[in-house]
Amino acid sequence: MAIAVEALASSPVFFSAVLDYARGMVSMYGDNPRLASIFASQQRWLMAQSGLALHHDRDPEDLFSGLYSGRFINYAVANDIASRNTAASFVQEMIAYRFAQYTVSPPTKRNRPIEPTDAALDYVWKWMLAHLAILDVLDGRSRVATLTQDPTQFGRLQAAVAHALVGNDKVRRPGPTFDLFTWVNSGGVVMDDLFSRIGTFDPEAERLAIGSVSPSDLSERFMISKTHLKRIFDKAALLGSMGWERTPGRGGVWLSKAFIREYWDYQAEKFALIDRAFEDKIFADAEEATPVTYGRACAGI
Structure with missing residues (x-):
């Protein structure tokens, strides 16, 4: 039985x-900043x-299913993720950085399927685990x-998670301060670093x-301009979501209870969504699922 989002949020x-x-995500970013x-x-x-989901949804019997540039762009626009130009640019960027590639044997000269490279798949595998x-x-x-014993299940799990993420308004719009960072x-990784x-x-x-925070250090580590970072911090401060104990931009930083609640609720919704997808796609089909046992770690869950 999947864990309820209310249980995680409390x-x-x-x-x-x-x-x-969050510490793990910051560490993963350091291992491969461009991919992360x-x-x-x-x-x-x-x-x-979304692109990975289209790839994993491919039907081997249908040569025209899977991830194509046009299908991806249409999906992004239909689900209000990005404009056509932004989605098209993203595809070309992924290919340029070798996180995606055209398949060797396309069904026709005009239809060129795209597939993720091993580097991209490995990153999302680690993210899921x-x-x-x-x-x-x-x-x-x-x-x-369960997943590591049968990694062939990863594709259907990732696709289910991705489609659920796209369709979940609480994940996509958790709150004003969260949105400041993640758009x-x-x-997003700067916010993870703060938490x-x-x-x-x-x-x-x-x-x-949370101790001393150096905007210059964050700018350099996470490839974000100082101007953008200052704008985010200034707007977050106006919302009362974060601030400095002394001079803005220097010294100890604090995060507000409201900002923490936004981050917590977002994570609860996301983790519950992933758990439901795993329950539906993996545990439900397992011949023998491990019985649920509750120990000290989940007190209050």
């Missing part, structure tokens, strides 16, 4: 696990997931083991101090 144990997840930047804004993240590992800790089930290139700095977590505190 569990400090889950949020503490999410902070570990695809997932560092909401729009690019949704486009990447990071989520499943946290879910396993919470309820004692065996999602990671700017690399803004990864939370140490002792008090869900009742109006503000949580």
Whole structure:
């Protein structure tokens, strides 16, 4: 049985696990900044997931199914992810950076299917396992083991997750401060970095101090201009979502309870969505699913 989003949104144990997840995402970004930047804004993240879903939805009996530039562009526009020009540019960028490639044997000269490269698939595989590992800790089930034992199931799981993400308004529009970060290139990983700095977590505190933050360092590490970063921070400060203990841009930084709640609710919705997809696509078809066992880690879940 999938974990309810309400349970995740009310569990400090889950949020503490999410902070570990944020640290992991920042680390993954450092391993391959160019590839990770695809997932560092909401729009690019949704486009990447959508493209992979179209690829994984391919019917071997239908030569014209799968991921084509035109099909991807139409999907992005129909689901209000991006304009036609933005979606087309994204496809060309993925090919240019060798995160996607045209297949060797297209069905016709005019129809050229696109497929993700191993580097792109490996990144999304790790992204998926990071989520499943946290879910396993919470309820004692065996999602990671189940998927790694039969990785051929990954494609149908990824496609189900992607389509659900695209259709979920709470994931796509969690709140005003969250949107400030995630609709700017690399803004998402900057937000993850801020949350990864939370140490002792008090869900009742109006503000949580995260220590010193250097905008210059963030700009350099995450390939985001100082101007864009300053604009995000200034707008977040006007919303009362973050601020500095002393001079703006220097010294200790705090995050507001409301901003933390936006991030927490978003993660709860996303993790619950992934869990439901896993339940429907993997556990439901397993001949013998591991029984659910609840331990200390999931107290309150």
